[in-house]
Amino acid sequence: MDSEHTKIPQATAKRLPLYYRFLNNLHGQGKLRVSSKELSEAVKVDSATIRRDFSYFGALGKKGYGYNVEYLLSFFRKTLDQDETTKVALIGVGNLGTAFLNYNFTKNNNTKIEVAFDANHDRIGEEVGGVPVQHIDDLEKHMDGIGVAILTVPATAAQGIADRLVEAGISGVLNFTPARITVPSNVRVHHIDLAIELQALVYFLKHYPLNEED
Numbered sequence: 001m002d003s004e005h006t007k008i009p010q011a012t013a014k015r016l017p018l019y020y021r022f023l024n025n026l027h028g029q030g031k032l033r034v035s036s037k038e039l040s041e042a043v044k045v046d047s048a049t050i051r052r053d054f055s056y057f058g059a060l061g062k063k064g065y066g067y068n069v070e071y072l073l074s075f076f077r078k079t080l081d082q083d084e085t086t087k088v089a090l091i092g093v094g095n096l097g098t099a100f101l102n103y104n105f106t107k108n109n110n111t112k113i114e115v116a117f118d119a120n121h122d123r124i125g126e127e128v129g130g131v132p133v134q135h136i137d138d139l140e141k142h143m144d145g146i147g148v149a150i151l152t153v154p155a156t157a158a159q160g161i162a163d164r165l166v167e168a169g170i171s172g173v174l175n176f177t178p179a180r181i182t183v184p185s186n187v188r189v190h191h192i193d194l195a196i197e198l199q200a201l202v203y204f205l206k207h208y209p210l211n212e213e214d
């Protein structure tokens with residue numbers, strides 16, 4: 001992203017793909033404009049936050065008109081580099097890894113899993129969801145142009161693989177293992193622990209029940 005966009009707060013930047021996906025659908029349906037209320041209901045972000053987010057990129061909705069879908073989309077496309085596909089590698093073709101490979105990330109997105117790796121020889125040479133599976137020993141041979149990696153290996157293997165990925169020039173890791181990995185400060189790690197997320201949801205439901213009027 002260029003310096004113009006570095007001023008967007010991180011919390012706003014994180015919501016951009018969400019907005020983008022919804023606006024893309026609206027555009028596909030031939031809609032020309034959208035109100036912040038409509039957007040708010042669809043993406044489950046309150047409309048004041050949406051208005052503030054949009055003001056960062058100079059999109060000031062007009063009262064009674066809303067936002068111009070085309071304008072927002074072209075802005076998001078530029079900001080999210082939608083024209084440029086980020087190549088992704090997936091490490092660990094187990095249950096979770098296989099599900100990701102079969103899930104078509106490119107449908108609404110600017111990312112594509114190009115290659116997968118596993119330590120299990122039985123899986124090598126296979127294609128899962130159209131993605132070739134290579135042996136983990138050959139990782140470095142297949143990392144050309146790959147900027148991001150998804151880690152779905154057992155926790156014990158996570159750090160060693162992360163080190164190799166960093167060495168191979170990766171800039172981002174989506175870590176689905178429970179292991180907290182250490183990487184240099186120029187590499188971004190997003191950590192998603194599905195078991196903890198589920199536990200947190202159950203905890204919140206129990207201790208902070210939602211009222212319909214809220």
Ligand code: ATP
Pocket residue numbers: 091092093094095096097117118119120136152153154157161
């Ligand atoms: P999941 O956690 O995705 O449900 P699983 O229960 O099928 O996975 P795990 O033991 O978590 O299996 O391993 C996930 C995948 O990672 C397996 O396909 C396994 O062969 C692979 N794997 C294990 N160690 C390594 C490693 N060092 N390098 C690459 N792949 C590995």
